[in-house]
Amino acid sequence: MNLSILRKYSMIKRYKKIIDILIKYEFDYLVDQLKLRPFHIHILDSNKLYTSKEEAVSRPERLREVLEELGPTYVKLGQILSVRKDLIPLEYADEFAKLQDNVPSFALEDVEYVIQDELGATLDDLFETFERKPMAAASIGQVHRAKLKDGMNVVVKIQRPHVNKIIETDLDIMNSLARLAEERVQAAKQYGLVKIVDEFSRSIRTELDYTQEAQYIERFSYNFKDEKSVYIPKVYWNYSSQKILTLEYIDGIKANDFQSLDKLGYDREKIAMIGSNAFMKQIFEDGLFHADIHPGNVFILDNETIALIDFGMVGRLSNDLQNGFIDALFAMTKGDVEQFVEIMYEYDVIGSDADTQRLKNDIETFLDKYYGRSLKQMDAASMISDIFVILQEHHAKLPPNVALLLRGTIMITGFGSQLMPDFNLALVFEPHAKKYMKKRLSPKNITNSALKNVPKYSRVLHKMPMQISQILSLIEKGELNIKFRHNELETLPQEINDASNRIAFSFIVSAIIIGSSLILQTDMEPLVWGVPFLGVFGFIIAFLLGMGFVISILKTERIYN
Structure with a gap:
């Protein structure tokens, strides 16, 4: 028999099984909405799993049982969805967290x-x-x-x-x-089922x-x-x-075998701090993190060394995503709701159709709840849970690795709390975040970032004459088409002129910074404190020009606003 025919036959059988199980667990309405009744072989109502006496069984519980009965692939789907509390209702995510490979x-x-x-x-x-x-x-x-x-x-x-x-x-x-x-189902479109x-x-x-x-x-x-x-x-x-x-x-003691740990005199508090600091290092330094650090996945070796196992759930954070994550956290700690919402837009967490005013109000309410508390009073798991509620209400969708990061944060909080009753992740987080920001804002890092952009600016400048030539050629042939919408057009020339001046000014400041950085790497005399005076002077000039530039922009924004 043709393999494609066998595959289609197998898929039809699987469809029938899925539909039968959905009906068995009282999801008839879903089968009807999807118009899948033709695939269904009639089953008497008496074969349904739930009777009228068992109506208290919730829909999330029944859906979890559907996934369990459908088998390994669907169990895996439920386990992954339990992490994505930004995508599905919280009650379903919490129920799916109970799914186990059986x-x-x-x-x-x-x-x-x-x-x-x-x-x-x-x-x-x-x-x-x-x-x-x-x-x-x-x-x-x-x-x-x-x-x-x-x-x-x-x-x-x-x-x-x-x-x-x-x-x-x-x-x-x-x-x-x-x-x-x-x-065919509005809720499915709302939650982005295909994605x-x-x-x-x-x-x-x-x-x-x-x-x-x-x-x-x-x-x-x-x-x-x-x-x-x-x-x-x-x-x-x-x-x-x-x-x-x-x-x-790995021949060690599981981190949740407290009796054996105590018998050997191991310091549980030390183990909790090693595990949580290791997680913070993964986030802030490595950009690669273990998202499933729980006591069952950690073995304790001699001298309270911890051994990590089971790397099936690993997340990545690009440098850009690391910066966005840290910026969002600092915006929240400063109470800067405007900046926090801007970051959400920048990383496509929310779309242009979001009700930003209501979102800002909800974030301000969230900040009011935690404002003024000491780090010792902060509960990372509760804060993340509150964040997920806000994301749900505004149909916000996190990048997959950020959702995994929040899951990992909850797991490491649980790990620490089981070993150490007064464990607080916020106290572990603070020094790592400060160290990261110090490194990010260091002159060396800023210089390296500027130097990395030199090839990009070079390519732009290299392509510019050709692009201008092409535009002029199209104008000469009368083939240039421009589409625009009139909106306060009378201010356009001035705005273009201002933008051009700002771009030119930015290039000049960037050139001074790059040039000064190159001079600092030489032994050019005269020297001040062992470094070339001209390089230091260039940085000072660039700083003053940059500050003046920022002030002029802020003044301009106030005028237009």
Whole structure:
């Protein structure tokens, strides 16, 4: 039989199962709205799961049970949505957080098949010992303990056979259902169901590639190479592939085994601070963070060294996103609501259709709630929860990695609180944020940023004569078309003149800064305090001109306003 026909038949069967389960859990109205009844084989009302006596079961609970019954792909979708409290109603996100992988392990014969297919060798060829019973089993793979031929103890994560094909089929169905829902259900369009499925598809496809997780682990190992209090397990690349990940076995005490920690005299407070400082380092210095640091994912080694495991949930922060995140936090601490809203616009968290006045009022109410409190009185988890409420009310959507960052913040807060009753993340956050801002505003960093932009300005200047020539050529041929809308056109010439002057002035100040920076790197005499006087003088002139420029802009804005 043709493979495409088999695939279509498989998808139709899957559609029927989805519809049957939706009806079973009292989501008939959704099936009708999507006009999917033709796929449904009639089921008597007596087969429905809930009777009139059980109407107290909430819709979020029933939807969680739908996801559980639909299987691994849908459980993963729910787990990811539990993080995105900015995208779905909070009651659903909280309910989806209860979703757990509850799947049986697969047979050792399948393990042998995957290892032979991926690594080209048998278990006996590769390992001295290999435990038949897995340590843990999840929807995508399972983990076994083993020992290499050289005696090194390892853990081997192995992907379920053919799970990628099953997931791809489910993703195709999810995508088509999401598009159908956005066409026919207003709520689906409001929450951007297609974008949610697209984001989920990217996430789970990344999770299917174990080499990506291995690369993350190596990156974390490099980032913490100078940190004696944090340990990252070693990756064994010769025993790893896209579907197999072999790591060093960590022999330690789980961070939630308080009895064993106390018995050995370990300092819980010290462990909490090491974990939270490690998280802050990931955010402010590395731009790569572990978003799932909870006591079950942390082992305690000798001398209260912590070992991080399970790098399946990792987020990235670009330098631009780091700056935006810090700027937003500082805007809130200063009570600068205008700046905070501007940052939300800049990063597409809110659209042009947002009710900015109501948003500002809600943010001011939020700030009033926490204003005047000492850092010791701040509860990071409660603050983040309040932020999610505001985002929900204004249909704001966070960049995926920022949502993951907030999730990681809640997790590290829980980690610290379990180990240390009076743990407060705000006290850990403050010195890291100040250090980051000091580094960001240092003359060296500003100079480096300016020098990085030199090639960009050079390209602009290089292209400008050609672009002007093309425009003049079009004018000469009578082919230049200009579209504009009249709006206070009488002020346009003056505004263009002002803008041109400002641009020219900016170039001059930038040139002075760059030139002074280059001079400072030489031994040009005369010297003042061991540095070239001309370079220092150039910076002073640039500073004075820049301040005068800023003042003139502020005066102009007040005049126009």
